[in-house]
Amino acid sequence: EAQVTQNPRYLITVTGKKLTVTCSQNMNHEYMSWYRQDPGLGLRQIYYSMNVEVTDKGDVPEGYKVSRKEKRNFPLILESPSPNQTSLYFCASSPRQTSQPQHFGDGTRLSIL
Amino acid sequence: AQSVTQPDIHITVSEGASLELRCNYSYGATPYLFWYVQSPGQGLQLLLKYFSGDTLVQGIKGFEAEFKRSQSSFNLRKPSVHWSDAAEYFCAVGALYGNKLVFGAGTILRVKS
Numbered sequence: 050e051a052q053v054t055q056n057p058r059y060l061i062t063v064t065g066k067k068l069t070v071t072c073s074q075n076m077n078h079e080y081m082s083w084y085r086q087d088p089g090l091g092l093r094q095i096y097y098s099m100n101v102e103v104t105d106k107g108d109v110p111e112g113y114k115v116s117r118k119e120k121r122n123f124p125l126i127l128e129s130p131s132p133n134q135t136s137l138y139f140c141a142s143s144p145r146q147t148s149q150p151q152h153f154g155d156g157t158r159l160s161i162l
Numbered sequence: 163a164q165s166v167t168q169p170d171i172h173i174t175v176s177e178g179a180s181l182e183l184r185c186n187y188s189y190g191a192t193p194y195l196f197w198y199v200q201s202p203g204q205g206l207q208l209l210l211k212y213f214s215g216d217t218l219v220q221g222i223k224g225f226e227a228e229f230k231r232s233q234s235s236f237n238l239r240k241p242s243v244h245w246s247d248a249a250e251y252f253c254a255v256g257a258l259y260g261n262k263l264v265f266g267a268g269t270i271l272r273v274k275s
Contacts, residue, residue: 089171091252091268092252092254092263093265097262107262139206150196150211151208153205153206153207155204156203156204156205
C-alpha cells in the first residue's frame with residue numbers, strides 16, 4: 050500500500066529540547082515536503098526536497114532543519130523548539146511533476162510548552 | 163504573488179442539500195488546481211485536480227469542480243451532501259514543475275440533519 054508515514058503522531062515537549070519528526074514514503078517519489086497547518090492559515094510549506102541531497106526552503110523555514118540522505122526519508126528537525134512551533138505538521142511526497150498529486154501523511158501534532 | 167482565497171471559513175448545509183465551496187486563486191503561470199479534504203484527525207485526501215482540458219472535473223465521493231479562468235476560480239460542488247462529508251476542505255494551486263502547493267485557509271463544512 051502506498052504510504053507516507055510520520056512519527057510520532059503526537060508529541061508534547063518543552064522549549065529548547067531538540068526533536069525530530071520522521072517521514073518515510075514507500076512510493077519511490079523524488080519530491081518530498083513538510084507543511085505546518087495552523088487555524089485560519091491553511092498549510093504552509095516549511096522545506097522541500099527535489100531529490101536526495103537536494104533541499105530548499107519553503108515559506109516558513111525559520112527554526113527548522115531537514116535532511117535527505119535517502120530517497121524514502123525526509124526528517125524534520127527542530128533544534129531548539131519554541132512555543133510558536135506548536136502546530137500540526139504534515140509530510141507529503143510526489144513524483145517529480147505536480148501533475149501527480151501529493152500524498153500526505155496523517156500528521157504530527159506537536160505541542161511545545 | 164501566488165495566493166489562494168477561500169472566502170468562507172465555515173459553511174453549514176442540511177443533509178441532502180447542494181453544496182458549493184468557493185476558491186479564488188492568484189497565480190502568475192498556468193495554474194494546476196486541487197481540492198483536498200481533511201477529516202478530523204486525518205491527513206489530506208485528494209478529491210480532484212485540474213490541469214487542462216475540460217473545465218468541469220469530476221472527483222471522488224460525488225464531488226466536482228469547475229475551472230473558470232476569467233474569474234480565477236475553481237469552485238467545488240456536490241449536488242447532495244451526506245453527513246459523512248463534514249470535514250475541512252482545502253483548495254490548492256501549483257505549477258507543473260516545482261511541486262510547491264499553495265493552500266487556501268480552508269473551509270469547514272458542517273452538515274446538519
